Amino acid sequence: MQQLLRWLMMGCFIASALNAHAVTVQDQHGTFTIEKVPQRIVVLELSFxxxxxxxxxxxxxxxxxxDPQRLLPEVRQQLQPWQSVGLRAQPSLEAISAxxxxxxxxxxxxxxxxxxxLQRIAxxxxxxxxNETYAENLQSAAIIGDVVGKNTEMQQRLALHQQRMHDAAAKLPPNTSVLFGTSRENQFTLHSSASYTGGVLMALGIQVPQSVNHTPMTVLSLEQLLAINxxxxxxxxxxxxxxxxxxxxxPLWSLMKADQQQHIRSVxxxxxxxxxxxxAAEKIASDTVTLLTAP
Structure with a gap:
């Protein structure tokens, strides 16, 4: 009987702790308040x-x-099995509700x-x-840490992240300019200093092209790419x-400095x-050190 009472008291203590969570943060819709530590979370983007x-x-x-492979191996290793709720661009409301x-x-x-x-579900x-920047991503991570009752742990993880980025930056050659872009069949897209990946590279002390037309990502022609050089x-x-x-x-390709120095890599x-x-940022940092310092 005493053991049962202890279990009941412990259960009440845990329930009280969960209900006392009550956190208010600012999100993109305004003020968001949650009254208890969430136990069943659904996320609709990989960054979350x-x-x-x-x-x-x-x-x-x-x-x-x-496709579970869309999540980085480093992320998958930290998670328990989950249920897919479909595409990021068009998640299934039925799967989320279930x-x-x-x-x-x-x-x-x-x-x-x-x-x-979504609000009618939870x-x-x-x-x-x-469309977030690297700095905004770090802010979002801190907000998520607050909301799920892991503020201290998230602050510690953010500090570790900053140290890892600092250590990676120290291994890179100074004053190096890097252009990162995505290539599809009919277009090449520059990820500028205003993009997420551009922000990560800048955090590593790398020179990244400024945004064109005030947009984080811009489609470039071969001539525009050569002009950045x-x-x-x-x-x-x-x-x-x-x-x-x-x-x-x-033939114009050979005029580019990166080609002449054999500094073109696929990522x-x-x-x-x-x-x-x-x-993700730490993976980019690790890749960058490997690519730019390899003999």
Missing amino acids: ADALAAVAVSPVGIADDN LHPDLIIADSSRHATIYAA PVLLLQSR PDWLLVAHYRDESIVKKWQQD DSNSWARARGLF
Whole structure:
């Protein structure tokens, strides 16, 4: 009987602690308040899964484009099995509802049109992801840490992240200019200093092209790429038939400094262009050190 009473008292203490959580943060919709620590979280962008993985919290559902490989291995290793809720661009409301979440973390860019529908399922924390900068991503991670009751753990993880980025920057050659872009069959897109990946590279002390037309990402022609003329060109090829591969057959290509110095490398599109977060930035940092310092 005494043991039963102890278990009941412990259960009441845990319930009281959960209900006393009551956190208020500012998200992209305004003021967001949650009264207790969420236990069943659904995230609709990869960066939100990254943030939860950073503090060892596993969501029950992820909009993973029906492909768990979309999450970086470093992120997957920190998570328990989850249920896919479909595409990031068009998640399934039915799949989300079936998981009975007590928190949904959604992207203010992709999911604004279904925000009201999501709210009918569970409280919705609306944050930037798709169009966020590196600095904004760190801010979002801190907000997520608060909301899931892991403020201290997240602050510690952010400090570790900053140290890892500092250590990576110390290994890179100074005053190096790098242009990163994604290459599809018919277009090459520059990720400027205003983009997420550009911000990560700048945090490593790398010179990154400024935004063109005040946009984070801009489609470039071969002539515009040659005009920038970076020390290094890093390309994420989305398909085998890539416009950069066609450009490399053009006589003008050999005029580029990166080609003359054999400083052109392919990088993984998933970790460099699709993923965002602490683990993603650290993967970019690790790749950059490897690529730029290899003999």
